[in-house]
Amino acid sequence: MTSIGCTVLRDSHVVLSRGRGRLQVAGLEYPQDKRGQERMQATAASFQSLEQSLDPEIPLVLLNHHPSDFSFLQNQAVDLILSGHTHGG
Numbered sequence: 404m405t406s407i408g409c410t411v412l413r414d415s416h417v418v419l420s421r422g423r424g425r426l427q428v429a430g431l432e433y434p435q436d437k438r439g440q441e442r443m444q445a446t447a448a449s450f451q452s453l454e455q456s457l458d459p460e461i462p463l464v465l466l467n468h469h470p471s472d473f474s475f476l477q478n479q480a481v482d483l484i485l486s487g488h489t490h491g492g
Contacts, residue, residue, distance in 0.1 A: 414431060467485070468488050
């Protein structure tokens with residue numbers, strides 16, 4: 404997707420800079436074939452792998468498809484979590 408100017412963040416991140424400010428934006432892969440606890444464990448493994456490449460000194464915005472993963476992610480070094488998968492809720 405980068406050929407059309409779009410970066411897909413699947414278990415990866417980018418650092419955005421403006422002036423002296425920096426912001427990390429990261430995205431986690433959505434494990435579509437998993438449900439419930441199994442999906443949350445896959446999300447946790449993805450985040451823990453991604454976390455190794457993040458800079459703890461730069462604020463982090465995390466894009467994560469499923470909002471129910473918040474119970475795990477709220478205890479991680481994430482400044483803002485944005486989720487979809489609301490189905491009208």
